[in-house]
Amino acid sequence: MATKKKTKKKAKKKVAARKAAKKTTRKKKTGKLQPRKDKRGLKAAEMVLPVVAPELATLVAEVEGVGGAAIGGYREPLSGRPMLLAALPLKAVQPTPFQRDLSPTHTKRLAQKIEESGSFLDPLIVVRGADGRLWTPNGRHRLAAAKVLGLHQITALVSPDEDLAFRILALNTEKAHNLKDRSLEVIRMARALAESKPRSKESEYVSEFEAPELLTLGIIYSENKRFAGGAYSPFLKKVDRFSERTLRVSLRERENYAARLLQIEAQVKRIIEGLQKRGFKSPYLRSYVVARINPVRFHRARKGDTTPPMTMAAALTRMAAAAKNFDIDSVKFGDLALVAAVASE
16 A cells, blocks of 8 residues: 555656646747846946047038037947938938838828827938938838928938948837738849948848748739738748859849749639639639649748759749649649638638
């Protein structure tokens, strides 16, 4: 009897230990963010920078030259770069040419909320543009809202770092990006960089471009704003990679990829029309068809392995062939029901 009781106690302790271990694991996964132990950046006294400081002289002159006024200066706390807080006339500031398209609906809503709050609090980030003008890489909608409100001036943080215009788009949270918006921003950035820095490689801008497929999709969206990029994104994620070639060369190569994808999309439309004639009315038709012709849909990369299962060119060739030989009669209603169930999950 004593032995049985001891065995039961040990079993209970093991169960309790397992539960405790699970709780600890859960806590670690869902716990609070851990602040960095070794502190970095500037201290308060080091951030102070008078407007008359030599580092700000050029910026102050440019601001005053367009009818604005310098309000104050400081050193940015992470890098220590000089920054100027300024008042700028709205006509002196333009959005970067590679930003997403303006949304009139979002602008009106933003202007309304600013009017209701009675305060225009968020300054724009402004840099010196390639054409010598002042650009805002992250405030297109706030700038437009200020115009709707009829403001004379707007506050801005002016930076002498021209490359900030390309890097800051990754931090833009003013309005949520969808796939089309982000792709168009990325391709406009890439084309601008290809002109201003023709020898730079595509792979040098991984953080700015975020994902290689956005470049390919951006070229397509530039020609066709209604392209269903979401259906092709899973395919591109598996085979599209950043190139080690110069931006000019890589963009020409991507233009070829984009043209081939548009040809495949034409075949997909033909397949969809055929399915619709057979009575298929599901909103998931395109996703289903593209998944069926995707040559790498079953590929599962090992952890840490970024090597594509095949080259982009080879994948497009196989995809085009699969689209051309697609058997409409092989599609069953149950197949689409399964796709709908997965999508809803």
